[in-house]
Amino acid sequence: MSVLICGSLAFDTITTFPGRFAQQILPDQVHILNVSFLVPSMRKEFGGCAGNIAYSLQQLGGEPLIMATLGKDGVLYRNHLENLGISLQHVHTVENDYTAQAIIITDQDNNQITAFHPGAMGQAHIQRIEANPAIQLAIVAPDGRDAMIEHAEQLQAAGIPFVFDPGQGLPMFNGEELLRFVSQASWVAVNDYEGKMLAERTGQSLAELSRGHLRGLIETLGAEGCNVYVQGEVTHVPGVKAAAVVDPTGCGDAFRGGLLFGLSQGWDLVKSVALANRIGAIKIAVAGPQNYTLDRAALGV
Secondary structure: OEEEEEOOOEEEEEEEOOOOHHHOOOHHHHHHOOOOOOOOEEEEEEEOHHHHHHHHHHHOOOOEEEEEEEOOOOHHHHHHHHHHOOEEEEEEEOOOOOOEEEEEEEOOOOOEEEEEEOHHHHHHHHOOOOOOOOEEEEEEOOOOHHHHHHHHHHHHHHOOOEEEOOHHHHHHOOHHHHHHHHHHOOEEEEEHHHHHHHHHHHOOOHHHHOOOOOOEEEEEOHHHOEEEEEOOEEEEEOOOOOOOOOOOOOHHHHHHHHHHHHHHOOOOHHHHHHHHHHHHHHHHOOOOOOOOOOOHHHHOO
16 A cells, blocks of 8 residues: 655755864854855755655655655656656646755764755645545655645545654744644654754643654654654654764655654554664665665565
């Protein structure tokens, strides 16, 4: 059965700054901030959270079904997805705009500064989700604001359980809107920074938010692993040491692909998160969000 992945498809321009951002930014002068970072290396990659999550899930043997928009320059991405064997059934082309673009600068401590142009992603809400017995579960990942709101509503109406993954889209929503998402979702996934913002805006701790109808709330902590909240109780799932730390771009999405695979197999949340941690550690050792290879036999899947 398929896993519906609602989110962005984007072209990533990834650059590397060989210094530290903290050494270039004067905290007492941020009100007149004017900095330039020399980035000797640059590469362009296929990205966007929907594409990255689908790549991870496909590698694990899952059946990703992307719902996203590409722009008039999106033919290369369509070809890429076709070559991967990922369905284009719900990948829509917007002819009067460009595909979303992310321009990322990574420093030597793996801190990142990102500029994001939404482009065609802003029209992602034109696609509607209908009840479909072939769709087992879904994820609402960062996307256009209207698309995230409407797709969450449509998934709930269709009776399709889904992960709410606000990511970098979280600041677009106020506390009431975020509580609405939580009430519609079956699971919530955030990183530690997003978790703090979610708690602040909703007025509830992550433990409190996990009580009630939610099947679980996942707080990722990078190399430290994850906290899994179920009905207010927290379980820490240790991180996995990476063979090398090369590029953090897309690690969270790789993690979510592993999470969705585990959930689609009927695993409990802790087991699913443990696999997801392993996938994130494999991805960070490779440059680019869709260039790593997963050995299913070695992973036990």
